[in-house]
Amino acid sequence: MLKQLLLLIMPTFFIYIGLSVFEDILITFILFYGWLLFIPLLFTFWKKANRPSLQLPLTKTNLWVGIISGLICLVSIYGFVAIFQSSVLDIPQLQRLLEKWDFSGAKVILLVLVLALINPILEELYWREFMFGGLSTKLGNVIAVLITAIFYSMYHFIVVNEIFSFPFNVLSVISVFLAGLMWGIFRIKLNSIVASIISHSLADIGIMLVYWLIIR
Numbered sequence: 068m069l070k071q072l073l074l075l076i077m078p079t080f081f082i083y084i085g086l087s088v089f090e091d092i093l094i095t096f097i098l099f100y101g102w103l104l105f106i107p108l109l110f111t112f113w114k115k116a117n118r119p120s121l122q123l124p125l126t127k128t129n130l131w132v133g134i135i136s137g138l139i140c141l142v143s144i145y146g147f148v149a150i151f152q153s154s155v156l157d158i159p160q161l162q163r164l165l166e167k168w169d170f171s172g173a174k175v176i177l178l179v180l181v182l183a184l185i186n187p188i189l190e191e192l193y194w195r196e197f198m199f200g201g202l203s204t205k206l207g208n209v210i211a212v213l214i215t216a217i218f219y220s221m222y223h224f225i226v227v228n229e230i231f232s233f234p235f236n237v238l239s240v241i242s243v244f245l246a247g248l249m250w251g252i253f254r255i256k257l258n259s260i261v262a263s264i265i266s267h268s269l270a271d272i273g274i275m276l277v278y279w280l281i282i283r
Contacts, residue, residue, distance in 0.1 A: 072196060075214070076128040077102055079222040083188050088227060092170045092178060099222075100181075107197040123261050133265025140246065140266065141273035148277045155235050161282055164229060168172060170231070187267035195254040195263050196220050208255050216247030246270060 080101055085095025148155055165171060167208045170178060202211035220243045227239040250263035 071201065074106065074201075075218040077106075077220075078193070079218070079225065081126050082222040086168060086229070090167055092165075092168045093174065094133035094167055094203070095168075096178070096181060103193040107193060110197070124259055125261055126259075129257055129259055129261040130241070130255065130265065134269070136249065136253075136262070137266035137269025140270035144273035145276045145280075148281060152265075152281055155231060156282070157232075158282055160232060165180055165282075179275050179278070183268065183272050187264050187271055189265045190219070191250065191260045195260045196252055199251065199254055208223065211253030212248060212255065215250055216244050220244040221249040 081098040082095060085091065085098050089095070122235075128134050152158075198215050198218075199211050202214055208212070222239040223243040224236070227243075228236045230236075231239055246267075250267060252265070253262045254260055259273060
């Protein structure tokens with residue numbers, strides 16, 4: 068159980084170290100995505116004989132569930148911020164925060180592409196495939212979805228707490244938690260993370276639209 072707890076908490080640890088200690092987005096990405104990528108690979112090779120191969124069927128159901136739920140997330144995220152931006156965001160302060168984190172200059176486009184395209188794949192592989200698979204065999208599907216959604220939300224709170232003041236920081240992390248539950252349910256019902264990846268990608272694109280069209 069200690070191993071599972073370590074696997075659950077380390078993504079939050081790396082986000083904290085990257086943003087609060089190094090105060091650099093690029094270093095944060097290297098630490099965070101390095102963990103999300105290489106730890107599942109390490110466990111896969113280590114227990115290769117006992118683990119089923121990853122299935123990513125691109126069925127019509129997976130496609131439509133992912134697109135429709137993702138578009139709802141995208142419109143909700145961008146629409147809410149666009150309508151209530153004067154209450155939700157202190158744009159000059161947020162711009163200073165992003166500069167402190169070195170989210171600026173020529174690497175912004177690269178970082179935006181990583182967040183919109185690579186982030187949803189690695190996060191869904193880690194939380195809804197790797198962690199869900201390990202937890203569900205011991206605790207059952209429902210508890211596994213709940214636990215992965217909670218720990219998935221934890222490191223997002225570090226970010227949104229810097230960006231939003233109360234109560235919007237709490238509302239934002241609740242939204243992240245609900246999204247984690249939704250993508251976990253997709254994993255159970257569809258026996259695949261394809262819909263979750265598509266939906267997650269569109270949600271992240273909504274966040275990037277907020278950055279590109281409102282904050283920047």
